[in-house]
Amino acid sequence: MKYLSTRGHAARPEFCDILLGGLAPDGGLYLPEHYPQVSREELDAWRSLSYAGLAYEILARFITDIPAADLRTICQQTYTAEVYRHARTGDNTADIAPVHWLEVGKFGLLELSNGPTLAFKDMAMQLLGNLFEYVLEQRGEAINILGATSGDTGSAAEYAMRGKRQVKVFMLSPHGKMSAFQRAQMYSLQDDNIFNLAISGMFDDAQDIVKAVSNDAAFKARYRIGAVNSINWARVAAQIVYYFKAYFAATTNNDQQIAFSVPSGNFGNICAGHIARQMGLPVARLILATNENDVLDEFFRSGVYRPRKAAETRVTSSPSMDISKASNFERFIFDLVGRDAGKVAELWAAVDQGRAFDLSTTPCFAQIADFGFVSGNSTHADRLATIKNVFERYGVMIDPHTADGVKVGWQHAAAVPDGVPLLVLETALPAKFSATIREALGRDPEVPADLQGLETLPQRVEVIAPDVEAVKRFITAHAGG
Numbered sequence: 430m431k432y433l434s435t436r437g438h439a440a441r442p443e444f445c446d447i448l449l450g451g452l453a454p455d456g457g458l459y460l461p462e463h464y465p466q467v468s469r470e471e472l473d474a475w476r477s478l479s480y481a482g483l484a485y486e487i488l489a490r491f492i493t494d495i496p497a498a499d500l501r502t503i504c505q506q507t508y509t510a511e512v513y514r515h516a517r518t519g520d521n522t523a524d525i526a527p528v529h530w531l532e533v534g535k536f537g538l539l540e541l542s543n544g545p546t547l548a549f550k551d552m553a554m555q556l557l558g559n560l561f562e563y564v565l566e567q568r569g570e571a572i573n574i575l576g577a578t579s580g581d582t583g584s585a586a587e588y589a590m591r592g593k594r595q596v597k598v599f600m601l602s603p604h605g606k607m608s609a610f611q612r613a614q615m616y617s618l619q620d621d622n623i624f625n626l627a628i629s630g631m632f633d634d635a636q637d638i639v640k641a642v643s644n645d646a647a648f649k650a651r652y653r654i655g656a657v658n659s660i661n662w663a664r665v666a667a668q669i670v671y672y673f674k675a676y677f678a679a680t681t682n683n684d685q686q687i688a689f690s691v692p693s694g695n696f697g698n699i700c701a702g703h704i705a706r707q708m709g710l711p712v713a714r715l716i717l718a719t720n721e722n723d724v725l726d727e728f729f730r731s732g733v734y735r736p737r738k739a740a741e742t743r744v745t746s747s748p749s750m751d752i753s754k755a756s757n758f759e760r761f762i763f764d765l766v767g768r769d770a771g772k773v774a775e776l777w778a779a780v781d782q783g784r785a786f787d788l789s790t791t792p793c794f795a796q797i798a799d800f801g802f803v804s805g806n807s808t809h810a811d812r813l814a815t816i817k818n819v820f821e822r823y824g825v826m827i828d829p830h831t832a833d834g835v836k837v838g839w840q841h842a843a844a845v846p847d848g849v850p851l852l853v854l855e856t857a858l859p860a861k862f863s864a865t866i867r868e869a870l871g872r873d874p875e876v877p878a879d880l881q882g883l884e885t886l887p888q889r890v891e892v893i894a895p896d897v898e899a900v901k902r903f904i905t906a907h908a909g910g
C-alpha cells in the first residue's frame with residue numbers, strides 16, 4: 430500500500446516511512462492511495478476473530494512493508510486483556526472493546542476506555558508504541574518524542590512508550606491545569622525515558638513551544654524530534670479496527686447495519702469510522718457529537734467550515750473536545766471533494782490563513798448524506814442531565830465526553846433506521862473527570878481497583894518557564910540517540 434498527501438505532493442511513501450513523521454512535505458495529511466474493499470466472504474470470516482486477529486487482518490491491508498508474521502506478533506502483543514484491563518463490572522474481562530448494552534440489541538456503549546489511562550486513545554497509542562519500537566529497532570535508530578497535552582493524549586503516549594529503549598518522551602503540560610487524577614497518571618511514572626515538563630502557562634503556550642521547536646529544522650534533525658499527535662496515520666488506522674469489532678459484537682449477521690455516535694474533537698476517531706464505512710462496513714449513520722466548541726457540527730449542518738481562533742475556544746467540562754480546528758478533518762474533505770488534491774490545497778490555503786471555506790452551494794455538499802454523517806452539539810447542562818439520566822435509567826456511570834455522544838445520539842434517534850443498533854463510543858471513563866460527575870450525581874465516580882491511591886504516589890515532574898530555549902536546553906541535556 431502506498432500513501433498520498435491530501436494536498437497532492439508527488440511522493441508515494443509506504444507505511445513505515447510515514448510512521449515516525451507527521452505531515453506530508455506539502456503540509457497535507459497522508460491517506461492510503463485507495464481504501465481496501467472488504468468482501469462479503471472476508472466479513473463472514475472476520476466475524477469470529479479475536480480482537481488481535483481482527484486488528485491483524487485490517488492493518489495488513491494498510492501496512493504492506495512489515496512482514497506478515499511480525500505484524501501479527503505486534504497485534505498479539507498489543508491487544509491483550511492485561512493491557513485493556515479496566516472492563517466494566519459484569520462484562521467479560523477477556524474481551525477487548527466490548528459492547529455494554531443499555532437496551533439490549535438497540536442502544537449501547539462501545540467500551541474503548543479500558544486501557545491503562547482510561548481513555549480511548551490507548552486503543553491506538555499502545556499499537557503505536559509497539560510499531561515505533563519495531564521500526565526503530567529494525568533501522569537502528571532512536572527518537573525523541575516531543576508533545577503537548579491538556580490531559581488524555583500525553584498520558585496515553587507515556588503509557589505506550591514507557592520502558593521503550595529507543596524512545597524518549599518529553600511531554601509538556603500546563604502546570605496546575607489538569608485534573609488531580611490526570612496529573613497523577615502522568616507524573617507518577619518513574620521510567621527513565623519519560624520526562625514530564627509542567628509549563629507555567631496554559632495549554633496553548635505548551636502547544637506553541639512544541640511548534641517552535643519543530644519548526645527549528647536543524648534542532649529537529651539533530652535531536653530526531655518526533656511526534657505522536659492525532660494526525661498520525663497509524664493512530665487512525667488502528668482505530669478502524671474497533672468499528673469492525675463493534676459491528677460484529679452488535680449484530681448477528683452481515684446483512685444487518687449499525688450506527689455510531691462519536692464524541693469528536695480533532696475528527697480522528699470518527700475519521701476512522703468514515704474509512705471503515707468506505708471499506709464496506711455496513712454503517713447506516715455516523716453521528717458526530719461536539720460540545721460547545723461546535724466547529725464541526727456547524728460544517729455538517731451548513732457546509733461552512735469556520736475554524737475558531739484560540740481565544741474563541743471555550744473551556745468546557747468535556748475538555749478533550751475543546752478544539753478550534755479539527756486537524757484530521759482535511760482527510761474527510763479530501764474524500765468529499767472526490768479526492769481532488771488541488772481543491773484541498775486551495776481550501777486549506779484559506780484555513781491556514783485563519784479564514785473559513787464554504788461548500789454549501791457545491792455539488793459535493795449536496796452528496797454529504799451519502800457519507801452517512803449527521804451532527805449535533807451538547808452543552809454543560811446537557812452533559813449533567815445526560816449523565817444523571819443514564820445513571821438513573823440504566824445504573825451506568827458515563828464520563829462527560831461520552832455524555833455528549835449519548836445526548837447527540839438520542840437527538841438523532843429518528844435518523845437511525847428501525848432495527849439498527851446505535852452504539853455510542855465511550856471515549857473516557859468517569860474516574861478521570863470526578864468534578865463533573867460530582868456535579869451531576871452528587872457522588873464520586875468509581876475508580877478501578879488498581880488505580881486507587883494513584884494520587885498519593887510520588888510524582889516526577891519538572892516545572893519550567895513557557896520558554897522555547899528553556900525547553901530546548903532540557904531536551905539537549907536529556908535526549909537519547
Ligand SMILES: *Cc1c(COP(=O)(O)O)cnc(C)c1O
Pocket residue numbers: 548549550581582659692693694695696697698699749750830856857
Ligand atoms: C481525544 C478525545 C476525544 C476526541 O477525539 P478526536 O479523535 O480528537 O475526535 C473525545 N473524548 C475524549 C475523552 C478524548 O480523549
